[in-house]
Amino acid sequence: MIEIEFRKVGKSFVDRQTAQARAAVTNVNLSIKSGEVVSIIGPSGCGKSTLLNMGAGLYLPTEGEVFVGGERVTKPVRKVAFMLQKDLLMPWRNIRANVTLGLEIDGMREAERRRIADELLAKCHLKGFEEHYPYQLSGGMRQRAALARTLAVDPQVLLLDEPFSALDAQTKMVLQQDLAKMLYEKKKTALFITHDLVEAIALSDRLLVMSERPGTIVEEIVVDLPFRDNPLERRKLPEIGPLQGRLMELLKVGKETAELH
Numbered sequence: 127m128i129e130i131e132f133r134k135v136g137k138s139f140v141d142r143q144t145a146q147a148r149a150a151v152t153n154v155n156l157s158i159k160s161g162e163v164v165s166i167i168g169p170s171g172c173g174k175s176t177l178l179n180m181g182a183g184l185y186l187p188t189e190g191e192v193f194v195g196g197e198r199v200t201k202p203v204r205k206v207a208f209m210l211q212k213d214l215l216m217p218w219r220n221i222r223a224n225v226t227l228g229l230e231i232d233g234m235r236e237a238e239r240r241r242i243a244d245e246l247l248a249k250c251h252l253k254g255f256e257e258h259y260p261y262q263l264s265g266g267m268r269q270r271a272a273l274a275r276t277l278a279v280d281p282q283v284l285l286l287d288e289p290f291s292a293l294d295a296q297t298k299m300v301l302q303q304d305l306a307k308m309l310y311e312k313k314k315t316a317l318f319i320t321h322d323l324v325e326a327i328a329l330s331d332r333l334l335v336m337s338e339r340p341g342t343i344v345e346e347i348v349v350d351l352p353f354r355d356n357p358l359e360r361r362k363l364p365e366i367g368p369l370q371g372r373l374m375e376l377l378k379v380g381k382e383t384a385e386l387h
């Protein structure tokens with residue numbers, strides 16, 4: 127089953143200086159199967175976050191159509207969970223209460239909410255921190271709590287907008303490992319944005335490469351490698367280097383610098 131689909135999607139924003147509409151993304155076609163993890167990579171400002179916002183129904187396309195779970199997206203979608211670089215935890219709620227927020231909104235009984243939150247927090251290596259407040263946790267731990275909160279509502283689709291980019295390299299790898307395992311075990315569908323090429327390769331079934339603004343998908347690469355549930359192992363494979371090199375070529379990494387010399 128196709129879980130996320132973009133058909134000829136374009137989005138324009140009104141440019142503040144010229145007061146003219148200017149395309150951020152154009153003619154984006156993509157389809158993601160249920161259980162697939164797909165990463166979008168592309169130059170800064172090419173419209174990656176704009177695409178995710180349209181997937182979540184937070185922005186509506188100017189052209190074309192977006193479908194999630196077979197239904198056309200016309201407003202914020204309930205079955206989609208969003209995770210951002212900023213953890214957006216509520217400072218006045220303890221970690222457990224942050225994780226249970228969505229369940230509370232859904233009207234779930236307290237004992238059940240607590241059971242789900244504590245189980246997820248344990249999976250995210252935060253056992254013993256349930257009653258701590260966000261300010262008492264490190265950046266990596268807060269992002270783990272944000273991951274637990276994202277998973278608590280059991281979304282079928284996860285939209286992840288550079289969720290680990292503010293973390294140090296080692297913490298990032300450990301969190302990627304936890305995320306990959308959970309996505310794999312629970313057969314979740316995920317669309318992931320990252321600037322980290324190896325992260326994209328380590329976590330994904332497929333990579334979509336975007337052009338500069340107005341962004342469109344210029345290349346699709348199937349990551350035909352084992353260990354999608356174990357990015358730490360996948361990172362060690364000899365195929366990673368050449369694949370990263372291909373992405374660097376597509377993104378013209380280093381080209382501008384070379385031209386300056």
Ligand SMILES: Nc1ncnc2c1ncn2[C@@H]1O[C@H](COP(=O)(O)OP(=O)(O)OP(=O)(O)O)[C@@H](O)[C@H]1O
Nearest residue numbers: 139140150168169170171172173174175176177339
């Ligand atoms: N709400 C908005 N109003 C006006 N312009 C916007 C809005 N949202 C995004 N844009 C513009 O659309 C373009 C694409 O932005 P977007 O944040 O989607 O890019 P991105 O690829 O995610 O960037 P980055 O990699 O730097 O995070 C940018 O030029 C941005 O300034």
